[in-house]
Amino acid sequence: MHPAFQGLLTIAIGVSGCVGYFYLSNQFLDRVLFPPRGPNAGRNINRANMIRPWLFLFPALAALGLYLAYPVVETLRLSLTDRVPGGGYNWVGLDNYIQMAKEPKFWEAMRNNMFWLIIVPAMSTAFGLLVAQLTDRIRWGNLAKSLIFMPMAISFVGASVIWKLVYDTRPAEQDQIGMLNALYIFFGGTEPQTWLTIPFWNSFFLMVVLIWIQTGFAMVILSAALRGIPEETIEAAILDGANPFQIFFRIKVPQIKTTILVVWTTITITVLKVFDIVFAMTNGQWETQVLANYMYDKLFRANDWGVGSASAMVIMLLVAPILVWNVRNARKEME
């Protein structure tokens, strides 16, 4: 069967299955199980209303449980076991973690991830805030924002190709076709550089790609926050003789602090999961390894599920504080 046809069939089955489930289960509840008629009509309505939320929730909860909650537990279990050849698992305690801690590649990934975690959210938020502020009052601001927002739609892989062309290197005697080298030579560089193979600095060239993508996200949200600032506060500052920089840093930024924090943490999570960019551009060579790619290497190249799961747990551990913070905020809001 042609996959496209299979796709259409799946849409049909999936959609009609969902609709059918919700419709029929509701009918069953109202007509058969607790009909709102007869001597117990009142009690039946109450009972039906107690069950109905769970009918509505069931498919979503089942999918969430199976596809997100269960894997967390299962990964934890896998990280504490080793596969025995021929099937089955062996409990090995923390051996996988110890083995991982002995690998220099793991520490390289940790070190790089730390740089990613500091630089990408900081730069994206800073650029986003800068663009949001600058475009706020100019006539073509919306067009400018639209263009800077655009990379959000581009896949990490597509972005990797785009930037690989920017970083391309040709031998010194030829014309450079990569923009970075062309500029480098133009401004007096002698030898064209292979940017992605210079240890330590190459990680920063990879980060540029993610900053390029994430700035638009930061900009959109911060721009809305800037517009939400009450104008009186700014007018008061102007009357008191504040200059534009003081208004920006002393009046505006403090008022949107929470939003900045939200943007920062959201980008932090994206950074922790970043895989495609490193995978497509260097595949972790030349000391550019990051955790997510390290994990992929372990799981699917080395086929070492134990250590792979252990490194996935490290990612989970790094995300955990943000998770707790988010949940706490959400609960506060609901009260």
Add this chain to the structure above:
Amino acid sequence: MSDIAGTKPALRWVVHASVLFLVVLWVVPTLGLLISSFRTADQIATSGWWRSLFPSEQNLTLRSAAPETQVLENGIYVIEGNLFDEGTKATISKWGISSRAIDAFAPGETAELRKGGTITLDAAGNYRMENPDEFTGSRGSRVFVTAELPPEFTLDNYHKVLLAEDSTDSMGRAFFNTLTVTIPATIIPILVAAFAAYALAWMDFPGRALIIAAVVGLLVVPLQLALIPLLKFHLNIGIGKGYLGVWMAHTGFGLPLAIYLLRNYMAGLPRDLIENARVDGATEFQIFTKLILPLSFPALASFAIFQFLWTWNDLLVAKVFLIDASGQTTVMTNRIVELLGTRGGNWEILATAAFVSIIVPLIVFFAMQKYLVRGLLAGSVK
């Protein structure tokens, strides 16, 4: 109003200039790829894409028409023609007939051919070869020219990438595979999430707050954790690697955001509306389908765009749950990564392939930006 940019004209110019600078910085890399996708391999390899926008001076090796086209005019054998392809408007500044002296002659001058006869060439590439004896050989004479060529672009790369029969370069199949992954993976989670969101927004039951908190928590769980347990699960229940698996995985991974966005939106709908409907005797199912769903269209659209972009652009989930050894089910992002490996130097193929995969999200992005922005704001600003 505090128009920072308006207070001083000098500052206003600085603002405009910096915004322009940033926009250029953000757009130029993509532009480079787009322009490269319309250039030939030779062009890409020999000059930066930014040069292709202007006429360029190039050294070319061209060939006159073959001797078989010669005609006899008044006892002299003559071959006439133009060195360039039809439609090319080049201006020759220097030319030669030997690779050791490619700039020996100026346009309009006449050169002695080594095999006998003469050739006269003008700046537009028109030549006239004369020889009292018959021209021999099967091929025309080589002419080396230094010419200024206008910008030249081609659609050949797209033709090759989209329609080529051999599977190594073809993106056509991958394009359809991506589409096949994307559409069910966008529609199904919306439906599942919409019902759940309604229950979480407008039904009262014990444990509601807990479930909402759990959804917020699951929003940030890295899907890396899910890879091995779910692959194992899919293999155990017999789905294996394939479309069904990838659809289910995308549905699962998309649900927290879908529920979160839709619940927030639905919770903001006017309470009167729903209570009036309840009083009028509408069942919950009717309220949901006839009232809530149509009213929630903006939120549904926001999530649909997110999920579409995310599944279209995804590499990891497809690699783990879909792509098997047969290579028949590859998606575009995966093809591009493979091309980066095997054809890292073939920029014309890479650029075109990448652009084919980028163009659909870009269209969606520009067409539905309003909803995307709304969704982002609903998802993060509190």
